[in-house]
Amino acid sequence: MKKPLILVVNDDGIKAKGIRHLIKIMNDFGDVIVVAPNKPQSAMSHAISIEKVLRCDKVNINNGPQQEYSCNGTPADCVKLALNKILLRKPDLIVSGINHGSNSSINVIYSGTVGAAIEGALVGIPAIAFSLLDYSSDANFDESEYYIRKIVTNIIANQFENNICLNVNFPKSIKNKKLKGVKICRQANANWEEEFDERIDPKGNKYYWLTGNFVNYDKKTDTDEWALSNHYVSVVPINFDLTDYSSLNSLNLLLDE
Amino acid sequence: MKKPLILVVNDDGIKAKGIRHLIKIMNDFGDVIVVAPNKPQSAMSHAISIEKVLRCDKVNINNGPQQEYSCNGTPADCVKLALNKILLRKPDLIVSGINHGSNSSINVIYSGTVGAAIEGALVGIPAIAFSLLDYSSDANFDESEYYIRKIVTNIIANQFENNICLNVNFPKSIKNKKLKGVKICRQANANWEEEFDERIDPKGNKYYWLTGNFVNYDKKTDTDEWALSNHYVSVVPINFDLTDYSSLNSLNLLLDE
Numbered sequence: 144m145k146k147p148l149i150l151v152v153n154d155d156g157i158k159a160k161g162i163r164h165l166i167k168i169m170n171d172f173g174d175v176i177v178v179a180p181n182k183p184q185s186a187m188s189h190a191i192s193i194e195k196v197l198r199c200d201k202v203n204i205n206n207g208p209q210q211e212y213s214c215n216g217t218p219a220d221c222v223k224l225a226l227n228k229i230l231l232r233k234p235d236l237i238v239s240g241i242n243h244g245s246n247s248s249i250n251v252i253y254s255g256t257v258g259a260a261i262e263g264a265l266v267g268i269p270a271i272a273f274s275l276l277d278y279s280s281d282a283n284f285d286e287s288e289y290y291i292r293k294i295v296t297n298i299i300a301n302q303f304e305n306n307i308c309l310n311v312n313f314p315k316s317i318k319n320k321k322l323k324g325v326k327i328c329r330q331a332n333a334n335w336e337e338e339f340d341e342r343i344d345p346k347g348n349k350y351y352w353l354t355g356n357f358v359n360y361d362k363k364t365d366t367d368e369w370a371l372s373n374h375y376v377s378v379v380p381i382n383f384d385l386t387d388y389s390s391l392n393s394l395n396l397l398l399d400e
Numbered sequence: 401m402k403k404p405l406i407l408v409v410n411d412d413g414i415k416a417k418g419i420r421h422l423i424k425i426m427n428d429f430g431d432v433i434v435v436a437p438n439k440p441q442s443a444m445s446h447a448i449s450i451e452k453v454l455r456c457d458k459v460n461i462n463n464g465p466q467q468e469y470s471c472n473g474t475p476a477d478c479v480k481l482a483l484n485k486i487l488l489r490k491p492d493l494i495v496s497g498i499n500h501g502s503n504s505s506i507n508v509i510y511s512g513t514v515g516a517a518i519e520g521a522l523v524g525i526p527a528i529a530f531s532l533l534d535y536s537s538d539a540n541f542d543e544s545e546y547y548i549r550k551i552v553t554n555i556i557a558n559q560f561e562n563n564i565c566l567n568v569n570f571p572k573s574i575k576n577k578k579l580k581g582v583k584i585c586r587q588a589n590a591n592w593e594e595e596f597d598e599r600i601d602p603k604g605n606k607y608y609w610l611t612g613n614f615v616n617y618d619k620k621t622d623t624d625e626w627a628l629s630n631h632y633v634s635v636v637p638i639n640f641d642l643t644d645y646s647s648l649n650s651l652n653l654l655l656d657e
Contacts, residue, residue, distance in 0.1 A: 189445035329643040380644040386586040387639035
């Protein structure tokens with residue numbers, strides 16, 4: 144059997160600890176090509192660069208069998224460039240992350256990590272976004288490794304089923320408390336309640352920092368938020384058809400002549 | 401009855417012809433507050449600014465009863481700032497656009513115009529994204545006006561039903577050919593086939609421009625692409641729960657112990 148070709152991407156930038164950890168794991172599964180942003184691109188969602196020039200340089204951040212490219216674009220740009228200009232054939236798998244911080248529930252729509260995975264799924268490549276609920280720069284990615292290996296092994300064993308796009312989140316590591324396992328779940332109905340931090344600059348002009356509190360309105364037990372707060376790994380299958388099928392009929396009544 | 405409060409936003413920037421046209425129309429429906437980007441923010445998707453400072457200045461672009469604010473952030477930033485710092489109460493409606501160019505089918509995930517509308521829907525405000533399939537700076541927005549008025553009138557008459565988020569696209573105006581009406585539809589399965597334009601800069605380094613062809617793989621007649629190519633206005637109700645419910649069960653088999 145031919146070795147799988149695996150594209151690794153992220154949104155925290157090519158030097159982030161999370162992607163370095165992910166590359167090391169993926170080297171055990173196949174031929175790894177890394178195409179990742181040259182600087183942090185968090186919360187860039189599915190943005191692409193249509194007004195600026197893209198550059199993509201071969202780099203060598205850590206030793207290893209992987210090939211690495213550093214790109215000045217967004218995570219979605221990285222995937223588009225990789226698929227069209229860097230890789231010699233369509234990859235068998237795209238993995239994105241490991242993100243420093245949660246991409247559960249509504250974060251999915253803001254996340255550059257997930258945006259990159261969706262970009263792969265769009266063209267029929269199995270794609271997985273991995274995120275750890277720990278923002279600290281010395282976050283411990285060791286415990287997530289076991290589950291990353293398990294999920295990737297399962298996806299590969301299923302012959303890279305097309306159209307699979309997974310949003311995987313890991314709870315923060317807690318000493319002496321093991322992760323309980325994997326839960327397949329739906330995106331919780333949760334959201335950020337913003338509180339802009341309003342300040343005055345030295346010239347007397349107002350400016351704002353976006354801050355906020357994450358609030359989970361969804362008390363059911365089949366959600367990613369429930370899984371994570373109960374110390375499970377959450378796996379949400381995601382799709383990119385945003386049509387709200389449930390309201391097609393009521394709208395027909397609303398808008399037709 | 402109290403006058404509706406309407407927030408107007410876009411991604412082409414506060415001076416774009418499309419938003420100026422939309423503001424003029426919306427002034428007939430209620431009290432209009434404009435919070436829009438100070439420069440083009442096309443293809444910014446649902447990106448938000450978490451690493452940079454936001455500014456929002458009162459401006460006066462055109463005379464009229466509207467109040468206007470120019471913001472240095474993304475379309476989604478504009479909505480968050482408007483809701484939290486500019487508006488004195490929750491608006492009754494958010495309208496985004498009129499975008500210069502299509503936001504039909506897969507463009508929905510890249511679009512800043514739609515990103516802004518979703519940001520409103522997320523907090524329970526009815527939101528509509530309007531786009532015209534004409535990229536030219538002198539695009540003719542006159543014909544879309546009739547349908548914008550009709551759709552907004554219908555939404556208002558339905559007492560601002562919550563959780564409604566519409567992606568509305570107008571075909572390009574064709575002389576002596578009237579729009580045929582409104583079609584409620586689903587997002588077509590269509591995508592961009594990228595072709596990066598590879599060039600060499602004066603220093604001998606490679607760079608790329610993102611280009612591509614839009615290809616519709618979906619030949620059914622219930623899609624937005626069908627409606628638009630048959631000279632109808634397409635209206636797709638959209639939602640922000642990306643869970644692929646259809647694959648929850650098969651994944652349970654795939655990943656469980």
